[in-house]
Amino acid sequence: MSEQKFTLYLIHHSHTDIGYTDYQEKIELHHINYIKEVIDILNAIHAGKTKWEGFKWNCESFWCVEKFLETADQSYIDDFIKYVKSGEIGLSGNYLNMTELVDYTVLNNTIARSVNSMERYSIQITSAMTADINGYGWGYADALYENGMRNLMSCIHTHHGYHPLFKKQMPFYWQSPKGNKLLVWNGEHYLIGNELVCNEYDYEYTIHDGLMHEHLSSFEMAEKRIEAYVRVLREQQHPYDFVPVSISGIMRDNSPASTKIIEFIHEYNAIHGQEIELQMVTLDEFFDILNQAEVEIPTYSGDWTDWWADGVGSTPNIVQHYREASRKLYAARQLDPDGKIIGKEVFDSTEYNLMFYAEHTWGYSSSIVEPWHPNVNKLDLRKSLFALKANESASRAINKITYFHGETPTSVHKELTFGAINPHDFPVIDVLNVSLESLFGHKHVEILEKDTGQVVPHQIGHYARGYEVNILVKLDAKQKKSYVIRDIAEPPLISAGNCAKIAVEGVNDLATTYTETLQTGSVVTPYKLENKFFRIQYEEGQGITSIYDKINGKELIKPTSKFSAFTPIYEVTPVKTTQYEERRLMGRNRKAVHTQRDIGKLLSATVLEDGLLYSRVELGYQLKGTNASSLILTAYKEIPRIDVDFRFHKTSVWEPENLYLALPFTTGYDNEEFWVEKTGTIFRPRIDQLPGTCTDFYALQDGMCYQSSNSSLIIATPDTPLIAMGDIKSHEIKLCGEEGVNNIDDVYAWVMNNFWETNFKVDLGGFHQYRYSLLLNDSNNVDEAFKTAKATNCPVLGYYSFI
Template sequence: MLNRKWTMYILHHSHTDIGYTDLQERIIYNHIDYIKTAVNTAKEGYKTGSADKDFKWNCESYYCVERFLEEATEEEKQDFYAMVKSNNIGLSANYLNFNDLVDKEILSKRTKEMVEHFKAQGIDVKVAMNADVNGVSLGTLDVFLDNGIEFLFTNIHTHHGMYPLYQNQKPYYWENKDGKRLLVFSGEHYNLGNALGLVYNKNLNFMTKNYFGENEKQKAHIETLKDNIVSYLTSCEESGYKYDFIPTCVSGVFSDNAPPNPDIIRTIKAFNEAYGDDIHLEMVTLQEFYDKIKDRVKDAPVYKGDLNDWWANGVASTPYAVKHYKEAQRMYHLCERLDDHGKISKKEFVREAEDNLLLYAEHTWGHSATINNPYDTMVQNLDIRKTSYASKAHEASAKNLNRIAHSRGDKLRYYDLNGKIKAINASDRKGEKVVEFYIEVWKYPGVKVICETSGQEMVTQLSSHPRGVLISFIDFFEAKEEKIYRFEEAAGKDEIINTRVAYIGAERVKDIVNDYDPKSYKLPYQIENAYFKIAYEIGKGVTSFYNKVDHIEMLKQGDARFFTPIYENTKIRTNVYEERRRLGRNVRGLHAKKYIGDLTEVKVIDDGEIFTTIELFYELEGTYFSSVVIKMYNTLPKLEFKYKIAKKLSTDIESIYLPLTLNNLDAVLYIDKSDAIMRPGMDQIPGTCMEYYLTDNGLIYESKENTILIQAKDAPLLYMGELKHHPILLCDNKEENNKRDVYSWIMNNTWETNFKMDLSGFAEFCYTLDLVKTTNAEQSFQTMKDNGYGVVTFMIDEK
C-alpha cells in the first residue's frame, strides 16, 4: 500500500532526434506535422466537447516550433498561439538537445529570438526541457538565465551515462557564477510513461522489463498500468522521495521522434475513474508542471558547477568533420571581429552559418544502425547529411570572410613577387604577433619586408607552403591595429662554409660541438629557445620538456608523455554491438591493449630567424602514418604542434590520444565549456561525469607566477585519468580530481548505436602552447581565443 495520495503529472512529448530514426529532413517535416496534429486534436476536442479538449502536447525543442512557424499558414499560426495560451500546447526554450559543441553566443541569440517572438504574441516563455542528453554546460545555464528562463526539466537516458546527484526524480536549484538560479527537476528516462503502460503495447519493451519484470499473466491495460505505477511509486517512497507528486514523460509510441497520441488522455481518464482516489494522473504542459511545483520545492538544495555531458565522447567518432566544424565556428566569430557592425557580411550567410552550427552541435549524430549495419544506405545518408551541416556553416562563413577581406583591401590575388600586404590584428589585445602570408610561386629565393608605418625592415623567414612559399615575421600590434607592409623579392642567402672553423665537414654535416654555430648540431636531439627546451631520442621518444622560465621539468614519464601519440584497442570478442554495449561508462574493455608511439625518426624541417620546426615520426599500432610536428618560435614563449595521422580502418573499439599533461607545475587546471570556465573534477554538480570533457578552446595550467595555455583547435575532447578499465567514480568535487593526467582524445568509436565506427582517414590536428603571466583564468582564456584568431593578412593593390 502507498503511504500517501499521489499526483502523477504526465508530460506528453516527442523526443527530438535530428537523425537516429530517419533522414533528417523527414524527421523535421514529421515534427511540423506533429504540431499540426496536436493543435487540431485539441481544437476538435473543444468543438465536440470530447476528452481531446484536455489533450496536451509539449514541444520539446524550439527548433521544431521554428520550422512549424515557417511552414504554417496564418490560420495555423493563430490556432497554435491560442492552444499555447489555453495550455494545450507547451513550449520549451530548449532550442535543440545539444552536446557541448554548441556555440553559446549563437544559442543565446536564438533563445532571445524565441522569447521575444512569443512575447509579441502575449506569451511568456519561462520553461525549458530536454530529454535523452546527459549534460548541460555552464554556458547553456547562462543562456537560460540571461533570457528569463526559470525552470529546466531534464530527462536523462543513462545509457553510457548517468543522472547527477546520485538519484533521479530530484529538484534542485542550479546557481551560476553571478548568483542567479534556475530551478531544475532531474527526472526519469523520457520513456518512463511508456514503460509504465500509459500507451498500450501488448509487446513488452525492454524498459518495462527492466523496471517491472516480465509478468506472464496478462491483465487488462488499466489494471496493468495501475500495478506498474504502484510498483514505481512504492520504490520512490522506499528510497526517500518526499513529495506527493511525480512527473513522467511519455511518447506516442515507444520510440524517438514519436507522434502525438490522443489515446493517452483517454487512458488517463479511464485510470482516474478506477483509481483516482489514491493516484491521480494529470496531463500537463511544461509551464503547468512548473507552476504546480515551484512553491512546493522551495526547500530544494542549491548546487553550482557544470552538468558535464557523458555523451561528449561521441563527437570524436567523426574527428574530421568536428575539425571542420571548429574551423567554421572560429571563422564565424572572426567575421564578427573584422566586421563588428555587420555592414559587410550578408545576413543570409550569417543566418545560414548559425543554423548549421546549431544543427551540427545537436546530439544525435547518426542512424541507430550506424554500428551494426554500417553498409546501409540510410546510415550513409545520415552521416553525410550530418557532416554537411559543418560544411555549410564553414561555407557560409567563408563567403562572408571573403567579402569582409575584399572590403578591407584584399586584391584577391596571391601571385605578386613584389607588392604590399595588409595585416590586421583580430585581437582586442596588443602584443607581438606572428604575421604570415604566402606567394603562389615556383621559386622565391629571398624577401625584403618593410613596415610602411615605421619604415622598419622586418626579420623574415621563408618556408614551404602547399601553393608556393610562406613568408613569416613578427611585429608588435596594438589592439585591432592594421598595418601595411611592402615586400620585394631579394637574393637568397647562400650558405658558405667557414672552413677555418671546426663545425662542419666537407660532406656538409653539422655534428661537431662548437660555439660558431651552437644550434645546428643539437637539432637531431633537441630544440630550444629562451623559454623551453624539448629533447628527444630515437628509441626513447621525447625525453624532456623543460620550462626555462619556471625552471621545472614538465615532462611526465609513463603514459602521459607530451608529444607522444597513444593508440588503444579493445578486440571484438562477441560482436561489434555487444562489445561496445558492455563498456558501460568505461571507454575501453577489460582486455583493452594500449600502444605508445615508438619514435623512429627525427627530421628538421625549418631552422631560421623566426622559428625552428621538427617532425617526430612514430610507429604506432592502428595507423599507417603517425607524426608530431613541433614549431618553436625563437623569440616568443610559444609553440605550435600538430599530430598528423593516417588512420587504418578497424571494427575494434579504438581510441587515439595525445597527452597534454604538464608535470611539476603546482598549477590549477581550467577548461572552458560553452564560454564558461571551470576546474574539471571540482566545479561540477556532484555525481556528474569526470571521465572526459568537451571544451571550447582548450585548457590552462594556472600557477602563481605564470600560466600555460594549450589551445586544442581541432580536437575539443579531453580525457582525464588513467588509461585503463576502472570503477567509475562520479564527481565528488575533491581537489585531487583536478590533478589527474590530461589527454587530447582525438578520436574514438566506443558507441554501439548512432556514433561512427569508421575512424579511417588522413588529417592533422593542431594545437598551440603559450606561456603568459598569470592574471586570472578568464583573462587567460580570452588571450587563448585572441591568439587563435591571429593576424589576418592579404595582398593589397599598390597605391
C-alpha cells in the first residue's frame, strides 16, 4: 500500500427509481419519509448522538425534495433548510433520472422551477446527480448549466450499457452545444459502496471477487474489498488520492438512509484511517475537493448517447400519445405564451406529467418473467396514466385556443367555414386536415380564402365516421386564416364515348392512360406513384424499389442498400434458456446470434385516393409476427413530401422481439452528412459524440436529415423516436471513436422491442399505426431542415366554425 493516504468519499443517497419496486404513489411517500428520517438522525446527532457524527445525506433527485416541501410540516421544513445550509444534506438540481424522450423546453423549465424554488430559502443549487441511467441528450448539459449547475455526478449502471471515455471514476469537462462547460465526474455504479462497505446480501453484482463464498464477516469482507479497490485504482494510474463512492442504506433502489454506514466508517477509520480513510460528503463538498486537486481535467464535447434509450420502444402506443402531447404543449405555448387563454397552471401540470412519464423506469422489476403479476399490469397502467394525463391537458389547451380563435360546435342553422393557425415562428406550407361527420348539405364545392376570395386547392377524403376536408394553406409565422365554402355546379355527366379505356369490369390499366394522366401532374397505379416531385416504384416481393427526386435528378434510395425503402423487418429470438437469461445474455446487442429475422414481402398494391392535393396507395406486406401489415403512402402534389403510415396487427409474443423499418436513404450527392435532432441539440451521430458512447441506436425528437451542400432529405418521426444504425444482426459492439464507425451507415426506424430482461413491457401485441414523413428541402442549412421536420410533426392547427 502506498504511504500516501487515500480517501473514499461516500455519497449517501437513495436511488430514485419510480415504479420499479412499487407503485408510484407509494414510492413518493417513501422518499418523503426518507428525508424526514434523515432529519431525525441529524437532530439526534446535534442532541449528542456522537457515534453518528459525520453522517451526511444527498437528495439524488429534486423531485423528492419538491414532494417533501409540499407535504412536510413546518418544523421538518425548517430543519431541512438548516441542514442544507450547514452542509449536512446535499441537493441535486437533477429533477429525475430521465430518458431522452423529454424535449428540451420541458426539461429546462422543470429544472428551472426546481432551482428557483430554493431561492426563497437563499439556497443556490450548483451540483446535480444522476444514477442508473447511461446517458443524456447533449442539450442536458445546457439545461443544467444555464440553471446554475456547474457540476454533475454521473453514476452509470453498465447493465447492457457502458460509460463514456472508455474509463470510469474520472472527471472531465462536458462542453455543451452552446459552449458551456460542466464539470462531470464519470462515476461508478450507484450501489458500489454497498458492495465495498456494508454488503449484507449473498450475491455479487459489480464486484465479482468470489468473497461471497468465503467464510468472512461483513467487516472482514469490507476490509479486503476496500484494500483491493484502492490497490487496483493505483495500479491503473488513478491520478487522484481520492475517489467518490455512492452508497445507499441497503443494496436496493428506493432505499432508506442508514446510520450503520457512519458507524462502520468510524470503526474502519480507527483501524485503517492512516492509509485509507472513509468520509461522508455532499455533492458540493466533493466537487470543492475535486476543484482543489492539482490534476488537469480534460474537456470533451458531444452527445452522451444513452444506452437505455430503447425502453421507449417497449410501449410504442403510449409513447405515440406522449409525443403528441409534447407537440400540443409546444403549440399551446407558442400561441398562448403567458397562459392568458388556457391558464399558466396547465403548462406546469402538463410538464410535470411529461417529465414523470419520461423518467427512466419502464415498468415493474419482474415485467418479463412474471407478466401476469398484478404489480406488472398495475404499474404499466400507472405509468401510462402520466402520458395520458399530459395528452388530455395539452388537448384541452389546444381546444381552448382554437375556440378562442373562432372554432364552434357544429350547427344546422349556420354556414360551415374553416380556420387555420400556424403555431410556428416561421412560415409554412401545409395541408390542413379537418374531420367532419357531415358536409352539412354541401356536395360539389370550392374553397376560398375568406379575406382574399382566392380559390385554394382542396381534397375531400373519407374516414370511418365521415369526411376529411383537406385544404392547401400558406401561412406566415403565427398567422391565422379563415376559409369559406362556395357551392359549384355539378360536373357534366360522363358517358361511354368512342374509347373504352375503362373496361366493363371497371378497371383502367392501359399504359397510355397512365402516361396521359401523368401529364396532368400526377399518377398513382398498382405499380408506381408519380408527381412533379417524386417517382415512386414498387414491385411484388421487393417493396419500394425506387424513390426518384425529380427536382434534383437523384435516386433517394442508396444503391448499396440491403433492403427496399420502408421495408418492415421482424426479429424474434427463440428462448433456449429462460425468458430472463435469454435477454441477459444478449448484452449490448439487443439480440442474439440465433435471432430469427423475417423481411417483409410486398404482396399487393391498392390505390386509395387521387385528387388535387395528394395521391394515396396502400402496399400490403407479408410479415411474420403480424396478422396484417401494410404501408399507406401519401404523396402531396404541392409539397415535396411523402407520408408513410406503417399499419399492422402485431401478434402477442413472450420471446424477445424487434420490429424495424428500413430507411436506406441518401440525397444522391457525395458530400452528404447524416444529422439527427435530440433533446436540445442537432448533431451528427458517430461524430459529435463523447468518445466511447453508443453508436448502435438513438432516441430522436423531430427526426433526422441527410444534408449535402445542394439539398436536404428529411425523415420526420412524429410517433416512434428510436432509430438503429449499422448492422442489425448480432455483432461486436463498436463505440464512438473506434475504427470503422462511420456517420453514413444503414439506418432503420426501430419501431418496437421487448428486449430488457427485467422491466420492459413484454407484450407488444395489438393494432398499431405509426407515421413517418420523407421531405425534400433545397436549403443547405441543417437548422432549416429541422424546422421543416418540426412543422411536419406539429402541423397547422385546423378547426371548423359555423357562422
